[in-house]
Amino acid sequence: MVTLDLLVIIFSLIFGSFFNVVAIRLLKKESISYPPSHCTTCSHRLGALDLVPVFSYIFLRGRCRYCKDKISPSYPLGEGFTAVTIFIVYKEIGITPELIPALILSILLILAVLTDIREKLILDIITIPCLIILLIVRIFIGEEPFLTYLIGGLTGFVVLLLIAVISKGGMGGGDIKLYAVIGVALGPLLTIMSLVIASFFGAVVGIVLLTLKIVKRREPIAFGPFIFVGTLLAYLYGNHIWNWYSSLIF
Ligand SMILES: [Zn+2]
Structure with a gap:
């Protein structure tokens, strides 16, 4: 069960990262899939390492790896918020149809x-x-x-x-x-x-x-x-x- 719990946390962090993008782009009436994730200051396309939820933010100390501009803390916060929510719901409801x-x-x-x-x-x-x-x-x-x-x-x-x-x-x-x-x-x-x-x-x-x-x-x-x-x-x-x-x- 611990492995499953861990998987749920990892996947919901990734979902959280996706939801941030969905929220921001839909508010700006942009496409969700194009262009690929990029730094909003220098437009440099983000690599796999930059896209690891929460951890890349901590590891890069909240700055873009390419232009060193500050990244909004709303990104890791949104990811953490999603993970906590989905984990609690999954734990409380359990693996039942109601999930x-x-x-x-x-x-x-x-x-x-x-x-x-x-x-x-x-x-x-x-x-x-x-x-x-x-x-x-x-x-x-x-x-x-x-x-x-x-x-x-x-x-x-x-x-x-x-x-x-x-x-x-x-x-x-x-x-x-x-x-x-x-x-x-x-x-x-x-x-x-x-x-x-x-x-x-x-x-x-x-x-x-x-x-x-x-x-x-x-x-x-x-x-x-x-x-x-x-x-x-x-x-x-x-x-x-x-x-x-x-x-x-x-
Ligand atoms: Zn940048």
Whole structure:
């Protein structure tokens, strides 16, 4: 099992490196496959050694091997973030059919965080294909009947749409569509829990950032990272959270 764990970590680091490229290039509306990976300062094409996730960054002390310009720490951070996420999901779900929808959801959430943090955008070109694939997967895989997941998708979409209308744009279109996918993955009840947790963390962090004057009032903050936290907590630990919560109030 240790070998398998190690393989999962290595592959998810490589995937993380790919997701960085996907996020950056799709935001710039560039092709994902062309041109090959290059330094953004000197345009030198990167060799295999430069592309080893996390380690090449540490080994090269965060600088390009050719022009010595600084490489953004967002690269190794994105790689580490992907690896940690996928490893936790794989460990919690185990090698079961549910791992397939779990990984689709995780990949979407990771990409949503990577684009939302950079440009405050969650891209349809990523969300919509994930929605279609996950709907098909949910016909075959899931503890609940397909209809429950379908209702979940509608719940996520409608609730977020209502929040967007009531808050007059406090929630972006990207968030609304993302929650449709989350609904299909989680079903209606855990989707609501995910939103409650996301809003709670969003409010706490928002207040801290305002108090420390890191952001200004009315300045939008990316909600993607909070959706990420809320959704994975609800999806992986929803039952535990519910039991703990009910023991507090009953
Ligand atoms: Zn360079």
